[in-house]
Amino acid sequence: MTDKKGFTSCIVHHDRRQKFSNGPVHAPIYNSVLYNHDKTQDLIDIFQGTKAGYSYSRQATPTSDSLQNLVNEAEQGIGSLVFATGMAAISSVFLTLLKAGDHLIASQYLFGNTHSLLLTLQELGIEVSLVDTCDLESVMAAKQANTRMVFTETIANPGTQIADLSAIGDWCAELGLVYFVDNTMTSPYLFRPKAVKAALVMNSLSKFFCGHGSVLGGSITDTGQFNWQDYPNIFDAYRKGDSSKWALMQIKKKYLRDMGGSLSADAAYQIAVGAETMALRMDRSNASALALAQMLDAHPKVKKVYYPGLATHPQHDLATKLFKKYGSLLSFDLIDGADCAAFLDSIDMVLNATHLGDNRTLALPMASTIFFEMGPKNRASIGIGDTMIRCSVGIEETDDLLSEFSAALEQL
Numbered sequence: 001m002t003d004k005k006g007f008t009s010c011i012v013h014h015d016r017r018q019k020f021s022n023g024p025v026h027a028p029i030y031n032s033v034l035y036n037h038d039k040t041q042d043l044i045d046i047f048q049g050t051k052a053g054y055s056y057s058r059q060a061t062p063t064s065d066s067l068q069n070l071v072n073e074a075e076q077g078i079g080s081l082v083f084a085t086g087m088a089a090i091s092s093v094f095l096t097l098l099k100a101g102d103h104l105i106a107s108q109y110l111f112g113n114t115h116s117l118l119l120t121l122q123e124l125g126i127e128v129s130l131v132d133t134c135d136l137e138s139v140m141a142a143k144q145a146n147t148r149m150v151f152t153e154t155i156a157n158p159g160t161q162i163a164d165l166s167a168i169g170d171w172c173a174e175l176g177l178v179y180f181v182d183n184t185m186t187s188p189y190l191f192r193p194k195a196v197k198a199a200l201v202m203n204s205l206s207k208f209f210c211g212h213g214s215v216l217g218g219s220i221t222d223t224g225q226f227n228w229q230d231y232p233n234i235f236d237a238y239r240k241g242d243s244s245k246w247a248l249m250q251i252k253k254k255y256l257r258d259m260g261g262s263l264s265a266d267a268a269y270q271i272a273v274g275a276e277t278m279a280l281r282m283d284r285s286n287a288s289a290l291a292l293a294q295m296l297d298a299h300p301k302v303k304k305v306y307y308p309g310l311a312t313h314p315q316h317d318l319a320t321k322l323f324k325k326y327g328s329l330l331s332f333d334l335i336d337g338a339d340c341a342a343f344l345d346s347i348d349m350v351l352n353a354t355h356l357g358d359n360r361t362l363a364l365p366m367a368s369t370i371f372f373e374m375g376p377k378n379r380a381s382i383g384i385g386d387t388m389i390r391c392s393v394g395i396e397e398t399d400d401l402l403s404e405f406s407a408a409l410e411q412l
């Protein structure tokens with residue numbers, strides 16, 4: 001992607017430039033597990049890495065490679081890989097670049113499944129410290145001699161806390177730590193972690209990239225800013241050739257090949273089609289989220305609104321500085337004692353669903369669903385109140401959303 005062209009201009013002209021035979025505008029769906037080669041020597045060369053090509057689709061297909069190039073352009077990386085889900089992408093980095101005895105510093109506000117994955121890492125002998133990544137001091141205080149990596153999301157969910165992304169990036173660069181950022185909540189349209197010196201960037205492609213709630217996917221991008229020659233956990237087998245590619249090569253071989261969280265060609269195709277309208281969808285959903293946040297914030301039946309676009313949000317200035325817009329996810333607390341389920345049931349357009357970044361507006365009460373198992377005391381300690389509702393704003397017309405939410409609030 002050239003810097004001169006806009007985000008969407010690059011994406012919609014992406015597939016065509018890859019020169020698939022017969023000139024298709026979309027990358028064809030290569031539904032083949034195996035690849036035949038006219039000469040045995042060709043297959044040998046592919047196996048030995050001296051020739052580009054395909055052998056078995058657990059490692060790559062032309063369709064997934066095309067999506068991988070698209071993601072890479074969007075994040076302006078030096079290389080990307082795509083996976084079956086966002087969780088496969090995150091675990092690929094932890095499982096191939098960390099080993100027993102290493103220490104990971106991670107945000108305390110992580111997506112629940114990622115938090116659960118960190119418990120698994122601890123079982124495997126990797127030490128994990130959970131810290132408030134909104135505060136550089138807490139991140140720095142967690143540093144140990146065996147610290148290898150710092151991991152954070154951009155905007156946390158459901159509380160919308162924003163990590164001190166650039167300060168952490170400077171600190172990681174100074175100390176030579178791998179800075180790994182989950183960019184799912186912002187997407188490369190709102191923010192590129194490369195700009196704050198992230199070494200590796202993850203996106204759940206199931207969210208804004210795909211947008212239509214039809215398939216799962218995930219990606220890892222190497223921004224080219226980390227010197228992998230200094231990283232002790234790269235196996236000798238992958239310390240060959242251009243060192244900027246070592247980490248991705250290790251992730252590809254050790255995770256996609258050995259563990260197999262590979263994206264299907266069908267899903268890669270759907271994500272690539274969805275990505276064409278990502279910026280348009282986000283322009284609309286982000287504008288609606290801001291309007292909805294402002295309306296809720298001024299409403300007497302709402303106790304508190306969590307949205308980075310509000311001037312009262314604790315990291316509003318940071319969000320304004322770093323992000324193009326404020327995202328499409330907002331949370332709010334209804335007044336004490338309000339019945340969240342009855343409130344949501346009275347809004348016709350809102351789907352009761354746990355997902356985000358979809359075309360449709362989705363909402364769910366937090367305490368009784370995602371955070372139910374945690375119990376009231378632990379919920380209170382992380383700011384999840386009994387009347388908190390999380391809402392992922394879709395692409396419906398803003399006025400429709402505002403009038404449905406206002407009507408439901410009146411009924412409360």
Ligand SMILES: *Cc1c(COP(=O)(O)O)cnc(C)c1O
Binds near residue numbers: 111185
């Ligand atoms: C959804 C999500 C993931 C996991 O992605 P899947 O594609 O559902 O596996 C990871 N991080 C964040 C911030 C997410 O919202």
